[in-house]
C-alpha cells in the first residue's frame with residue numbers, strides 16, 4: 001500500500017473542505033499516521049476518522065488534530081503541554097509545528113505511554129517528552145507553557161493545568177456541557193480565562 005500517496009490525498013481533502021493554514025497542512029503531510037495506529041488498522045490510517053488504539057481509547061481524526069493546531073496558534077519554539085498522549089500521533093503533529101523538544105505529554109495508561117514513546121522514537125520525534133500520570137495535575141516541573149491542550153473531555157479545565165499556562169497563553173480542550181464543545185481559553189493576567197466556544201466534538205472522557 002502506498003501510504004505516502006494516501007496521506008497526500010488526505011491532505012488534499014483537508015485543504016479543500018476545511019479552512020486550514022499551510023503550516024498545519026504541511027504538518028499533517030509530514031507525520032506518518034500509519035506508524036501510530038495498530039497494525040490491524042493501518043489500511044484505514046488515512047481515512048479522516050478516529051480509530052481505536054487499545055485500552056478503549058481512540059486516536060482523533062486528522063481534521064480534529066488540524067483544527068486544534070489552528071486554534072492553538074502554534075509557533076516554532078512554543079512550549080506545549082498535551083494531556084492524553086494516546087498513540088502519540090497528535091503530539092507528533094504538534095512537534096512538527098513547535099519542535100519536538102518543546103512538546104510535553106502526559107498519558108494515564110502506562111501501556112499507551114510506553115508504546116507512544118517507542119513510536120515517537122522510531123518516527124523521528126524522540127525528543128517529545130512523555131510521562132505516565134494524571135494529566136489533571138499537568139506537568140509542573142516543565143511549566144510554564146505557552147499552550148496546553150486536552151485530548152480527552154473534562155467538565156472544566158483542571159485548575160493546575162490553567163496555572164501552568166503563562167499569561168497570554170492558550171488552553172484548549174473538549175468540555176462537557178450536556179454534549180461536548182471545543183473550548184479555547186486565553187489566560188488573563190488575573191488568572192481567569194477569556195473563553196471562546198467552538199463546535200460540537202466527541203472525545204473520550206478524562207479519567
Ligand code: SAH
Pocket residue numbers: 053057058059060083084085086087088089090091106107108109112133134135136151152204205206207
Ligand atoms: N492525542 C491522542 C488521542 C488520545 S485519546 C492520539 O493522538 O492518539 C485520549 C487519551 O487521553 C487516551 O489515551 C487516554 O488514556 C488519555 N487520558 C484520559 N484521562 C487522562 C488523564 N486524567 N490524564 C492523562 N491522560 C488521560
